[in-house]
Amino acid sequence: MTDELGALTTIFTEFYYWITVVLMFLIHVGFCMYEVGASRYKHHQHTLMKNTMLIPLVTVTWFLFGWWIYWAFPTGPGLAPSIMNESAALITDESTFSAKWYVPTSDLMAVNLGDHISGVFWAAFLLFSWTAASIVSGAIIERITTFAFGILAIAIGSVFWTIDAAWGWHFDGWMLKILGYHDAYASGVIHAVAGGFALGVLAVLGPRIGKFSSSGEPRNIGPRNPWLVTIGLFLIYTGFWGFYAACNIPIFNLGPEYGMEGVTYFTATNIYVTPTTLSGITMNFLMSLSGGLLAGYVISRGDPFWTYSSGLAGIICASAGNDLYHPIQSMIIGMIGVVIAYKLHYWVERKFKIDDAVGAVAVHGYAGFAGLVICGFVLNGYPSSGYSVGAMWDGSNYAAINPLGMFIGALIMFVVLGFIPGWILAKVLHGMGKLRIPREVELAGLDYEIMEAAKEDEKSVASASR
Amino acid sequence: MATVTNWIEHLSAEKVQGAVYPGVGTEGILVLIAFVIWIGWTVISARQETEKLEKLARKRHGSNDWKNNVTDG
Numbered sequence: 001m002t003d004e005l006g007a008l009t010t011i012f013t014e015f016y017y018w019i020t021v022v023l024m025f026l027i028h029v030g031f032c033m034y035e036v037g038a039s040r041y042k043h044h045q046h047t048l049m050k051n052t053m054l055i056p057l058v059t060v061t062w063f064l065f066g067w068w069i070y071w072a073f074p075t076g077p078g079l080a081p082s083i084m085n086e087s088a089a090l091i092t093d094e095s096t097f098s099a100k101w102y103v104p105t106s107d108l109m110a111v112n113l114g115d116h117i118s119g120v121f122w123a124a125f126l127l128f129s130w131t132a133a134s135i136v137s138g139a140i141i142e143r144i145t146t147f148a149f150g151i152l153a154i155a156i157g158s159v160f161w162t163i164d165a166a167w168g169w170h171f172d173g174w175m176l177k178i179l180g181y182h183d184a185y186a187s188g189v190i191h192a193v194a195g196g197f198a199l200g201v202l203a204v205l206g207p208r209i210g211k212f213s214s215s216g217e218p219r220n221i222g223p224r225n226p227w228l229v230t231i232g233l234f235l236i237y238t239g240f241w242g243f244y245a246a247c248n249i250p251i252f253n254l255g256p257e258y259g260m261e262g263v264t265y266f267t268a269t270n271i272y273v274t275p276t277t278l279s280g281i282t283m284n285f286l287m288s289l290s291g292g293l294l295a296g297y298v299i300s301r302g303d304p305f306w307t308y309s310s311g312l313a314g315i316i317c318a319s320a321g322n323d324l325y326h327p328i329q330s331m332i333i334g335m336i337g338v339v340i341a342y343k344l345h346y347w348v349e350r351k352f353k354i355d356d357a358v359g360a361v362a363v364h365g366y367a368g369f370a371g372l373v374i375c376g377f378v379l380n381g382y383p384s385s386g387y388s389v390g391a392m393w394d395g396s397n398y399a400a401i402n403p404l405g406m407f408i409g410a411l412i413m414f415v416v417l418g419f420i421p422g423w424i425l426a427k428v429l430h431g432m433g434k435l436r437i438p439r440e441v442e443l444a445g446l447d448y449e450i451m452e453a454a455k456e457d458e459k460s461v462a463s464a465s466r
Numbered sequence: 467m468a469t470v471t472n473w474i475e476h477l478s479a480e481k482v483q484g485a486v487y488p489g490v491g492t493e494g495i496l497v498l499i500a501f502v503i504w505i506g507w508t509v510i511s512a513r514q515e516t517e518k519l520e521k522l523a524r525k526r527h528g529s530n531d532w533k534n535n536v537t538d539g
Binding site for chain 1: 482483484485486487490493494496497500501503504508511512515516518519520521522523524525526527528529531532534535536537538
Protein backbone atom coordinates (compact mmCIF):
# COMPACT_ATOMS: atom_id res chain seq x y z
CA MET A 1 0.00 0.00 0.00
CA THR A 2 1.70 3.17 -1.17
CA ASP A 3 -1.25 5.52 -1.72
CA GLU A 4 -2.24 7.20 1.55
CA LEU A 5 -6.01 7.38 0.97
CA GLY A 6 -6.18 3.82 -0.34
CA ALA A 7 -4.17 2.59 2.64
CA LEU A 8 -6.43 4.46 5.05
CA THR A 9 -9.56 2.95 3.48
CA THR A 10 -8.09 -0.56 3.55
CA ILE A 11 -6.87 -0.36 7.13
CA PHE A 12 -10.16 1.23 8.24
CA THR A 13 -12.05 -1.65 6.63
CA GLU A 14 -9.72 -4.19 8.26
CA PHE A 15 -10.24 -2.58 11.66
CA TYR A 16 -14.00 -2.26 11.11
CA TYR A 17 -14.42 -6.01 10.55
CA TRP A 18 -12.08 -6.77 13.42
CA ILE A 19 -14.32 -4.76 15.76
CA THR A 20 -17.40 -6.63 14.51
CA VAL A 21 -15.68 -9.93 15.34
CA VAL A 22 -14.98 -8.81 18.90
CA LEU A 23 -18.57 -7.65 19.32
CA MET A 24 -19.94 -10.88 17.86
CA PHE A 25 -17.92 -12.88 20.35
CA LEU A 26 -20.45 -11.60 22.87
CA ILE A 27 -23.17 -13.53 21.01
CA HIS A 28 -21.42 -16.73 21.95
CA VAL A 29 -20.87 -15.64 25.53
CA GLY A 30 -24.58 -14.85 25.64
CA PHE A 31 -25.59 -18.20 24.16
CA CYS A 32 -23.44 -20.04 26.73
CA MET A 33 -24.97 -18.12 29.65
CA TYR A 34 -28.45 -18.47 28.25
CA GLU A 35 -28.16 -22.23 27.78
CA VAL A 36 -26.69 -22.83 31.21
CA GLY A 37 -29.44 -20.68 32.72
CA ALA A 38 -32.09 -22.66 30.87
CA SER A 39 -30.70 -26.07 31.82
CA ARG A 40 -31.25 -27.87 35.10
CA TYR A 41 -28.59 -27.80 37.80
CA LYS A 42 -27.50 -31.40 37.28
CA HIS A 43 -26.67 -30.72 33.60
CA HIS A 44 -25.08 -27.25 33.89
CA GLN A 45 -21.41 -28.02 33.28
CA HIS A 46 -22.02 -30.44 30.44
CA THR A 47 -24.32 -27.91 28.79
CA LEU A 48 -21.60 -25.28 29.04
CA MET A 49 -18.87 -27.53 27.66
CA LYS A 50 -21.01 -28.67 24.76
CA ASN A 51 -21.54 -25.12 23.56
CA THR A 52 -17.96 -24.10 24.30
CA MET A 53 -16.40 -26.92 22.28
CA LEU A 54 -18.21 -25.89 19.14
CA ILE A 55 -15.79 -22.94 19.04
CA PRO A 56 -12.68 -24.98 18.17
CA LEU A 57 -14.56 -27.58 16.13
CA VAL A 58 -16.29 -25.08 13.86
CA THR A 59 -13.22 -22.83 13.68
CA VAL A 60 -10.83 -25.57 12.57
CA THR A 61 -13.25 -26.98 9.99
CA TRP A 62 -14.13 -23.46 8.82
CA PHE A 63 -10.41 -22.99 8.13
CA LEU A 64 -10.07 -26.37 6.44
CA PHE A 65 -13.13 -26.30 4.17
CA GLY A 66 -15.99 -24.01 5.29
CA TRP A 67 -14.58 -20.79 3.84
CA TRP A 68 -13.72 -22.56 0.59
CA ILE A 69 -17.34 -23.72 0.22
CA TYR A 70 -18.60 -20.12 0.43
CA TRP A 71 -16.46 -19.02 -2.51
CA ALA A 72 -16.90 -22.20 -4.57
CA PHE A 73 -20.67 -22.77 -4.43
CA PRO A 74 -22.49 -19.58 -5.58
CA THR A 75 -23.43 -21.25 -8.86
CA GLY A 76 -25.12 -24.17 -7.10
CA PRO A 77 -23.17 -25.80 -8.78
CA GLY A 78 -25.14 -26.23 -11.98
CA LEU A 79 -27.99 -23.83 -11.19
CA ALA A 80 -26.85 -20.51 -12.70
CA PRO A 81 -23.62 -19.46 -14.41
CA SER A 82 -21.23 -17.14 -12.59
CA ILE A 83 -21.08 -13.51 -13.72
CA MET A 84 -17.30 -13.77 -13.39
CA ASN A 85 -16.52 -16.69 -15.69
CA GLU A 86 -19.93 -17.58 -17.18
CA SER A 87 -19.59 -21.18 -16.01
CA ALA A 88 -22.09 -22.97 -13.77
CA ALA A 89 -19.38 -25.19 -12.30
CA LEU A 90 -17.81 -24.64 -8.87
CA ILE A 91 -15.85 -21.37 -8.94
CA THR A 92 -12.28 -22.63 -8.63
CA ASP A 93 -10.64 -20.91 -11.58
CA GLU A 94 -8.25 -17.95 -11.62
CA SER A 95 -10.95 -15.25 -11.21
CA THR A 96 -10.53 -12.63 -8.48
CA PHE A 97 -13.13 -14.03 -6.10
CA SER A 98 -12.45 -17.70 -6.79
CA ALA A 99 -12.40 -20.34 -4.06
CA LYS A 100 -8.93 -21.17 -5.32
CA TRP A 101 -7.54 -18.39 -3.08
CA TYR A 102 -9.28 -19.75 0.00
CA VAL A 103 -8.10 -23.33 0.15
CA PRO A 104 -6.35 -23.88 3.49
CA THR A 105 -2.97 -24.12 1.78
CA SER A 106 -3.32 -20.69 0.16
CA ASP A 107 -0.85 -18.05 1.34
CA LEU A 108 -3.81 -15.66 1.68
CA MET A 109 -5.04 -17.81 4.59
CA ALA A 110 -2.29 -16.44 6.85
CA VAL A 111 -0.37 -13.28 7.68
CA ASN A 112 0.05 -11.74 4.25
CA LEU A 113 1.25 -8.17 3.74
CA GLY A 114 -0.60 -8.02 0.44
CA ASP A 115 -4.02 -8.80 1.90
CA HIS A 116 -5.51 -6.96 4.88
CA ILE A 117 -9.10 -8.08 4.40
CA SER A 118 -9.36 -11.86 3.87
CA GLY A 119 -8.56 -12.80 7.47
CA VAL A 120 -11.01 -10.45 9.16
CA PHE A 121 -13.70 -11.29 6.60
CA TRP A 122 -13.02 -14.99 7.24
CA ALA A 123 -13.38 -14.35 10.97
CA ALA A 124 -16.62 -12.38 10.60
CA PHE A 125 -18.15 -15.26 8.67
CA LEU A 126 -16.76 -17.72 11.20
CA LEU A 127 -18.59 -15.91 13.99
CA PHE A 128 -21.78 -16.31 11.95
CA SER A 129 -20.94 -20.03 11.83
CA TRP A 130 -20.65 -20.23 15.61
CA THR A 131 -24.02 -18.53 15.90
CA ALA A 132 -25.64 -21.04 13.54
CA ALA A 133 -24.26 -23.96 15.56
CA SER A 134 -25.10 -22.33 18.87
CA ILE A 135 -28.74 -21.86 17.85
CA VAL A 136 -28.97 -25.63 17.40
CA SER A 137 -27.13 -26.24 20.67
CA GLY A 138 -29.78 -24.58 22.83
CA ALA A 139 -32.69 -26.60 21.46
CA ILE A 140 -31.17 -29.99 22.27
CA ILE A 141 -29.74 -29.54 25.75
CA GLU A 142 -29.70 -32.18 28.49
CA ARG A 143 -29.93 -35.29 26.28
CA ILE A 144 -27.51 -35.17 23.34
CA THR A 145 -23.98 -36.57 23.42
CA THR A 146 -21.14 -34.11 22.94
CA PHE A 147 -19.82 -36.29 20.11
CA ALA A 148 -23.11 -36.06 18.20
CA PHE A 149 -23.39 -32.35 18.82
CA GLY A 150 -19.83 -31.85 17.53
CA ILE A 151 -20.72 -33.55 14.25
CA LEU A 152 -23.96 -31.57 13.95
CA ALA A 153 -22.21 -28.29 14.82
CA ILE A 154 -19.65 -28.83 12.07
CA ALA A 155 -22.42 -29.77 9.63
CA ILE A 156 -24.48 -26.62 10.21
CA GLY A 157 -21.55 -24.30 11.03
CA SER A 158 -19.04 -25.27 8.35
CA VAL A 159 -21.16 -26.86 5.61
CA PHE A 160 -24.89 -26.11 5.33
CA TRP A 161 -25.02 -22.49 6.39
CA THR A 162 -22.03 -21.70 4.20
CA ILE A 163 -23.75 -23.32 1.21
CA ASP A 164 -26.81 -21.16 1.83
CA ALA A 165 -24.58 -18.09 2.19
CA ALA A 166 -22.96 -18.92 -1.16
CA TRP A 167 -26.40 -19.27 -2.73
CA GLY A 168 -28.22 -16.38 -1.06
CA TRP A 169 -25.59 -13.91 0.15
CA HIS A 170 -22.65 -14.03 -2.25
CA PHE A 171 -22.90 -11.36 -5.00
CA ASP A 172 -22.76 -14.19 -7.56
CA GLY A 173 -25.29 -16.43 -5.73
CA TRP A 174 -27.83 -18.22 -7.92
CA MET A 175 -30.70 -17.39 -5.57
CA LEU A 176 -30.18 -13.65 -6.12
CA LYS A 177 -30.15 -14.09 -9.87
CA ILE A 178 -33.05 -16.51 -10.32
CA LEU A 179 -35.28 -15.90 -7.28
CA GLY A 180 -34.51 -12.26 -6.44
CA TYR A 181 -33.52 -13.42 -2.96
CA HIS A 182 -32.66 -10.64 -0.52
CA ASP A 183 -31.65 -11.23 3.08
CA ALA A 184 -29.49 -8.32 4.20
CA TYR A 185 -29.02 -9.30 7.86
CA ALA A 186 -29.64 -13.04 7.64
CA SER A 187 -33.27 -13.79 8.58
CA GLY A 188 -32.85 -16.91 6.49
CA VAL A 189 -29.15 -17.29 5.80
CA ILE A 190 -28.38 -17.81 9.49
CA HIS A 191 -31.60 -18.02 11.47
CA ALA A 192 -34.09 -19.95 9.33
CA VAL A 193 -31.47 -22.51 8.31
CA ALA A 194 -30.27 -23.09 11.88
CA GLY A 195 -33.85 -23.21 13.19
CA GLY A 196 -34.84 -25.72 10.50
CA PHE A 197 -31.74 -27.81 11.22
CA ALA A 198 -32.53 -27.82 14.95
CA LEU A 199 -36.09 -28.96 14.22
CA GLY A 200 -34.80 -31.82 12.07
CA VAL A 201 -32.50 -32.97 14.87
CA LEU A 202 -35.23 -32.61 17.52
CA ALA A 203 -37.62 -34.77 15.49
CA VAL A 204 -35.18 -37.67 15.82
CA LEU A 205 -33.68 -36.89 19.23
CA GLY A 206 -37.01 -36.81 21.10
CA PRO A 207 -38.03 -34.86 24.19
CA ARG A 208 -36.35 -34.73 27.59
CA ILE A 209 -37.63 -37.32 30.06
CA GLY A 210 -40.67 -35.86 31.78
CA LYS A 211 -41.40 -33.17 29.22
CA PHE A 212 -44.69 -34.79 28.21
CA SER A 213 -47.20 -36.52 30.46
CA SER A 214 -48.50 -39.99 29.61
CA SER A 215 -51.50 -38.32 27.96
CA GLY A 216 -49.15 -36.22 25.82
CA GLU A 217 -49.67 -32.93 27.62
CA PRO A 218 -46.49 -30.82 27.62
CA ARG A 219 -45.02 -29.87 30.99
CA ASN A 220 -43.06 -26.68 31.50
CA ILE A 221 -39.38 -27.16 32.34
CA GLY A 222 -38.60 -23.51 32.94
CA PRO A 223 -35.15 -21.91 33.17
CA ARG A 224 -33.39 -22.73 36.44
CA ASN A 225 -31.45 -19.50 36.54
CA PRO A 226 -33.54 -16.69 35.05
CA TRP A 227 -30.85 -14.10 35.84
CA LEU A 228 -28.26 -15.92 33.77
CA VAL A 229 -30.79 -16.21 30.97
CA THR A 230 -31.43 -12.46 31.20
CA ILE A 231 -27.75 -11.53 31.02
CA GLY A 232 -27.24 -14.07 28.25
CA LEU A 233 -29.97 -12.56 26.11
CA PHE A 234 -28.76 -9.01 26.74
CA LEU A 235 -25.31 -10.11 25.59
CA ILE A 236 -26.80 -11.68 22.47
CA TYR A 237 -28.55 -8.37 21.74
CA THR A 238 -25.20 -6.60 22.22
CA GLY A 239 -23.34 -8.98 19.95
CA PHE A 240 -26.08 -8.60 17.37
CA TRP A 241 -24.88 -5.01 16.79
CA GLY A 242 -21.61 -6.46 15.61
CA PHE A 243 -23.49 -8.97 13.47
CA TYR A 244 -25.36 -6.17 11.69
CA ALA A 245 -22.18 -4.16 11.12
CA ALA A 246 -20.38 -7.26 9.85
CA CYS A 247 -23.06 -7.77 7.20
CA ASN A 248 -22.20 -4.35 5.71
CA ILE A 249 -19.31 -3.13 3.61
CA PRO A 250 -18.31 0.05 5.47
CA ILE A 251 -17.10 2.18 2.55
CA PHE A 252 -17.48 1.61 -1.17
CA ASN A 253 -17.36 3.83 -4.24
CA LEU A 254 -20.39 2.57 -6.16
CA GLY A 255 -19.84 4.75 -9.27
CA PRO A 256 -17.06 2.68 -10.86
CA GLU A 257 -18.39 -0.53 -9.26
CA TYR A 258 -21.72 -0.10 -11.07
CA GLY A 259 -19.96 1.00 -14.29
CA MET A 260 -21.43 4.55 -14.10
CA GLU A 261 -19.11 6.72 -16.12
CA GLY A 262 -17.68 9.70 -14.24
CA VAL A 263 -19.80 9.09 -11.14
CA THR A 264 -18.24 8.92 -7.68
CA TYR A 265 -20.57 7.79 -4.91
CA PHE A 266 -19.09 6.69 -1.59
CA THR A 267 -21.45 4.90 0.78
CA ALA A 268 -21.81 1.94 3.10
CA THR A 269 -23.50 -1.00 1.40
CA ASN A 270 -25.10 -4.23 2.46
CA ILE A 271 -23.53 -7.54 1.48
CA TYR A 272 -25.24 -7.32 -1.93
CA VAL A 273 -23.37 -4.07 -2.65
CA THR A 274 -26.55 -1.98 -2.68
CA PRO A 275 -26.44 1.25 -0.70
CA THR A 276 -27.63 1.57 2.88
CA THR A 277 -26.43 3.49 5.93
CA LEU A 278 -25.14 2.30 9.28
CA SER A 279 -27.28 5.06 10.71
CA GLY A 280 -30.51 3.76 9.17
CA ILE A 281 -29.95 0.12 10.06
CA THR A 282 -29.25 1.16 13.66
CA MET A 283 -32.72 2.70 13.84
CA ASN A 284 -34.25 -0.41 12.30
CA PHE A 285 -32.37 -2.71 14.66
CA LEU A 286 -33.71 -0.87 17.70
CA MET A 287 -37.24 -0.53 16.38
CA SER A 288 -37.51 -4.21 15.46
CA LEU A 289 -36.09 -5.12 18.87
CA SER A 290 -38.74 -2.90 20.44
CA GLY A 291 -41.52 -4.37 18.32
CA GLY A 292 -40.46 -7.85 19.37
CA LEU A 293 -40.34 -6.94 23.06
CA LEU A 294 -43.74 -5.22 22.93
CA ALA A 295 -45.42 -8.14 21.18
CA GLY A 296 -43.64 -10.74 23.31
CA TYR A 297 -44.66 -9.11 26.56
CA VAL A 298 -48.33 -9.10 25.60
CA ILE A 299 -48.57 -12.48 23.93
CA SER A 300 -46.72 -14.28 26.74
CA ARG A 301 -48.54 -12.22 29.40
CA GLY A 302 -45.35 -10.77 30.77
CA ASP A 303 -43.30 -13.98 30.86
CA PRO A 304 -39.67 -12.75 31.08
CA PHE A 305 -38.18 -15.73 29.23
CA TRP A 306 -40.44 -15.25 26.22
CA THR A 307 -40.31 -11.46 26.33
CA TYR A 308 -36.51 -11.45 26.06
CA SER A 309 -36.55 -14.12 23.36
CA SER A 310 -39.18 -12.11 21.51
CA GLY A 311 -36.87 -9.09 21.35
CA LEU A 312 -34.45 -11.31 19.47
CA ALA A 313 -37.22 -12.78 17.30
CA GLY A 314 -38.34 -9.24 16.40
CA ILE A 315 -34.88 -8.34 15.10
CA ILE A 316 -34.55 -11.67 13.29
CA CYS A 317 -37.89 -11.27 11.51
CA ALA A 318 -37.10 -7.76 10.26
CA SER A 319 -33.48 -8.53 9.39
CA ALA A 320 -34.03 -9.62 5.77
CA GLY A 321 -35.06 -6.09 4.77
CA ASN A 322 -33.67 -3.93 7.55
CA ASP A 323 -31.30 -2.30 5.07
CA LEU A 324 -34.25 -0.54 3.46
CA TYR A 325 -37.32 -0.66 5.74
CA HIS A 326 -38.72 2.38 7.50
CA PRO A 327 -38.17 2.00 11.28
CA ILE A 328 -41.91 1.71 11.93
CA GLN A 329 -42.16 -1.00 9.28
CA SER A 330 -39.34 -2.78 11.11
CA MET A 331 -41.20 -2.51 14.39
CA ILE A 332 -44.45 -3.89 12.94
CA ILE A 333 -42.64 -6.72 11.12
CA GLY A 334 -40.86 -7.59 14.37
CA MET A 335 -44.21 -7.77 16.14
CA ILE A 336 -45.72 -10.00 13.45
CA GLY A 337 -42.72 -12.34 13.61
CA VAL A 338 -43.07 -12.76 17.35
CA VAL A 339 -46.77 -13.64 17.19
CA ILE A 340 -46.10 -16.23 14.47
CA ALA A 341 -43.08 -17.71 16.31
CA TYR A 342 -44.84 -17.93 19.68
CA LYS A 343 -48.03 -19.49 18.34
CA LEU A 344 -46.19 -21.95 16.11
CA HIS A 345 -43.89 -23.01 18.94
CA TYR A 346 -46.75 -24.20 21.12
CA TRP A 347 -48.72 -25.68 18.24
CA VAL A 348 -45.73 -27.75 17.06
CA GLU A 349 -44.92 -28.75 20.65
CA ARG A 350 -48.41 -30.15 21.22
CA LYS A 351 -48.98 -31.60 17.79
CA PHE A 352 -45.61 -33.27 17.17
CA LYS A 353 -44.26 -33.61 20.74
CA ILE A 354 -41.21 -31.53 19.89
CA ASP A 355 -39.24 -30.43 22.95
CA ASP A 356 -37.33 -27.31 21.93
CA ALA A 357 -35.78 -26.46 25.30
CA VAL A 358 -35.09 -22.78 24.62
CA GLY A 359 -37.56 -21.98 21.83
CA ALA A 360 -34.69 -21.77 19.32
CA VAL A 361 -36.70 -23.19 16.42
CA ALA A 362 -39.39 -20.57 17.05
CA VAL A 363 -37.16 -17.55 17.66
CA HIS A 364 -34.72 -18.27 14.83
CA GLY A 365 -36.51 -20.66 12.48
CA TYR A 366 -40.12 -19.51 12.37
CA ALA A 367 -39.37 -15.80 12.84
CA GLY A 368 -36.62 -16.01 10.20
CA PHE A 369 -38.90 -17.80 7.74
CA ALA A 370 -41.69 -15.28 8.30
CA GLY A 371 -39.22 -12.42 7.88
CA LEU A 372 -38.18 -13.65 4.43
CA VAL A 373 -41.77 -13.99 3.25
CA ILE A 374 -42.72 -10.54 4.56
CA CYS A 375 -39.62 -9.02 2.92
CA GLY A 376 -40.80 -10.37 -0.44
CA PHE A 377 -43.97 -8.30 -0.17
CA VAL A 378 -42.60 -5.13 1.45
CA LEU A 379 -39.51 -4.84 -0.79
CA ASN A 380 -41.26 -6.18 -3.91
CA GLY A 381 -39.58 -4.67 -6.98
CA TYR A 382 -36.28 -3.54 -5.41
CA PRO A 383 -33.10 -4.85 -7.05
CA SER A 384 -31.84 -7.91 -5.23
CA SER A 385 -28.21 -7.02 -5.86
CA GLY A 386 -25.93 -4.15 -6.82
CA TYR A 387 -24.85 -6.22 -9.80
CA SER A 388 -28.41 -6.59 -11.02
CA VAL A 389 -28.35 -4.52 -14.22
CA GLY A 390 -27.18 -6.37 -17.31
CA ALA A 391 -24.77 -8.46 -15.29
CA MET A 392 -26.15 -11.92 -16.02
CA TRP A 393 -24.36 -14.38 -18.26
CA ASP A 394 -26.78 -13.53 -21.08
CA GLY A 395 -26.69 -9.77 -20.44
CA SER A 396 -30.08 -9.71 -18.70
CA ASN A 397 -30.79 -8.47 -15.17
CA TYR A 398 -30.84 -10.29 -11.83
CA ALA A 399 -34.43 -11.01 -10.72
CA ALA A 400 -35.90 -8.25 -8.57
CA ILE A 401 -37.09 -8.98 -5.03
CA ASN A 402 -40.55 -10.61 -5.24
CA PRO A 403 -42.93 -12.52 -2.93
CA LEU A 404 -42.75 -15.89 -4.70
CA GLY A 405 -38.96 -15.87 -4.94
CA MET A 406 -38.64 -14.99 -1.27
CA PHE A 407 -41.11 -17.72 -0.28
CA ILE A 408 -39.17 -20.31 -2.28
CA GLY A 409 -35.98 -18.92 -0.74
CA ALA A 410 -37.44 -19.36 2.74
CA LEU A 411 -38.28 -22.98 1.95
CA ILE A 412 -34.75 -23.59 0.67
CA MET A 413 -33.28 -22.14 3.86
CA PHE A 414 -35.58 -23.76 6.43
CA VAL A 415 -36.37 -27.09 4.77
CA VAL A 416 -33.82 -27.95 2.07
CA LEU A 417 -30.63 -26.77 3.81
CA GLY A 418 -31.96 -26.85 7.38
CA PHE A 419 -34.55 -29.45 8.34
CA ILE A 420 -33.62 -32.22 5.87
CA PRO A 421 -29.84 -32.33 6.56
CA GLY A 422 -30.49 -32.06 10.32
CA TRP A 423 -32.98 -34.94 10.22
CA ILE A 424 -30.76 -37.17 8.06
CA LEU A 425 -27.63 -36.61 10.15
CA ALA A 426 -29.54 -37.18 13.38
CA LYS A 427 -30.96 -40.41 11.93
CA VAL A 428 -27.46 -41.62 11.05
CA LEU A 429 -26.10 -40.76 14.50
CA HIS A 430 -29.14 -42.40 16.09
CA GLY A 431 -28.54 -45.52 14.00
CA MET A 432 -24.96 -45.62 15.30
CA GLY A 433 -26.28 -45.37 18.87
CA LYS A 434 -24.32 -42.12 19.33
CA LEU A 435 -27.06 -39.48 19.31
CA ARG A 436 -28.61 -39.60 22.75
CA ILE A 437 -27.13 -40.15 26.19
CA PRO A 438 -28.33 -43.25 28.11
CA ARG A 439 -31.63 -42.85 29.97
CA GLU A 440 -29.92 -43.55 33.31
CA VAL A 441 -27.48 -40.69 32.73
CA GLU A 442 -30.25 -38.29 31.77
CA LEU A 443 -32.02 -39.09 35.03
CA ALA A 444 -28.89 -38.95 37.18
CA GLY A 445 -27.64 -35.77 35.51
CA LEU A 446 -24.70 -35.37 33.17
CA ASP A 447 -22.73 -33.58 35.89
CA TYR A 448 -23.33 -36.26 38.54
CA GLU A 449 -19.74 -37.42 38.82
CA ILE A 450 -18.27 -33.92 38.74
CA MET A 451 -20.66 -32.88 41.50
CA GLU A 452 -19.91 -36.04 43.49
CA ALA A 453 -16.19 -35.35 43.28
CA ALA A 454 -16.72 -31.73 44.32
CA LYS A 455 -18.71 -32.91 47.34
CA GLU A 456 -15.92 -35.28 48.35
CA ASP A 457 -13.40 -32.45 48.01
CA GLU A 458 -15.60 -30.26 50.16
CA LYS A 459 -15.90 -32.94 52.84
CA SER A 460 -12.16 -33.45 53.04
CA VAL A 461 -11.53 -29.70 53.23
CA ALA A 462 -14.24 -29.26 55.88
CA SER A 463 -12.79 -32.03 58.07
CA ALA A 464 -9.27 -30.63 57.88
CA SER A 465 -7.96 -28.94 61.02
CA ARG A 466 -4.95 -27.26 59.49
CA MET B 467 12.64 -21.36 8.55
CA ALA B 468 12.65 -17.55 8.70
CA THR B 469 11.01 -16.04 5.65
CA VAL B 470 12.20 -12.53 6.52
CA THR B 471 15.62 -11.74 8.01
CA ASN B 472 15.83 -8.08 7.08
CA TRP B 473 12.68 -5.94 6.91
CA ILE B 474 14.38 -3.10 5.03
CA GLU B 475 15.46 -5.42 2.26
CA HIS B 476 12.10 -7.17 2.28
CA LEU B 477 9.99 -4.03 2.01
CA SER B 478 12.21 -2.26 -0.49
CA ALA B 479 12.17 -5.15 -2.96
CA GLU B 480 10.66 -4.41 -6.36
CA LYS B 481 7.83 -6.86 -5.59
CA VAL B 482 7.17 -7.25 -1.86
CA GLN B 483 6.41 -10.85 -0.93
CA GLY B 484 3.15 -10.89 1.03
CA ALA B 485 3.47 -14.18 2.91
CA VAL B 486 5.84 -13.61 5.83
CA TYR B 487 5.10 -16.53 8.15
CA PRO B 488 7.80 -19.11 8.89
CA GLY B 489 8.02 -22.03 6.50
CA VAL B 490 6.33 -20.55 3.40
CA GLY B 491 5.80 -23.51 1.08
CA THR B 492 5.03 -26.01 3.84
CA GLU B 493 1.31 -25.17 3.97
CA GLY B 494 0.33 -28.61 2.71
CA ILE B 495 2.07 -30.33 5.62
CA LEU B 496 0.52 -27.88 8.10
CA VAL B 497 -2.96 -28.58 6.73
CA LEU B 498 -2.34 -32.31 6.98
CA ILE B 499 -1.30 -31.89 10.62
CA ALA B 500 -4.47 -29.88 11.31
CA PHE B 501 -6.62 -32.67 9.80
CA VAL B 502 -4.87 -35.28 11.94
CA ILE B 503 -5.36 -33.19 15.10
CA TRP B 504 -9.04 -32.65 14.34
CA ILE B 505 -9.84 -36.29 13.56
CA GLY B 506 -7.64 -37.54 16.41
CA TRP B 507 -9.31 -35.26 18.92
CA THR B 508 -12.72 -36.44 17.75
CA VAL B 509 -11.80 -40.12 18.18
CA ILE B 510 -10.17 -39.66 21.61
CA SER B 511 -12.90 -37.42 23.04
CA ALA B 512 -15.66 -39.71 21.72
CA ARG B 513 -14.00 -42.70 23.40
CA GLN B 514 -13.67 -40.79 26.67
CA GLU B 515 -17.30 -39.72 26.55
CA THR B 516 -18.59 -43.23 25.85
CA GLU B 517 -16.63 -44.66 28.79
CA LYS B 518 -17.87 -41.91 31.10
CA LEU B 519 -21.52 -42.33 30.09
CA GLU B 520 -21.40 -46.15 30.36
CA LYS B 521 -19.84 -45.95 33.82
CA LEU B 522 -22.43 -43.49 35.07
CA ALA B 523 -25.32 -45.41 33.49
CA ARG B 524 -24.28 -48.60 35.32
CA LYS B 525 -24.69 -46.85 38.71
CA ARG B 526 -28.40 -46.21 38.09
CA HIS B 527 -28.74 -43.13 40.24
CA GLY B 528 -32.20 -41.72 40.89
CA SER B 529 -33.26 -38.43 39.38
CA ASN B 530 -32.88 -36.57 42.69
CA ASP B 531 -29.65 -38.20 43.93
CA TRP B 532 -27.58 -35.31 42.61
CA LYS B 533 -29.02 -33.15 45.39
CA ASN B 534 -26.81 -35.03 47.86
CA ASN B 535 -23.82 -33.67 45.98
CA VAL B 536 -24.66 -29.99 46.14
CA THR B 537 -21.74 -28.20 47.74
CA ASP B 538 -22.08 -25.23 50.04
CA GLY B 539 -20.60 -22.97 47.36
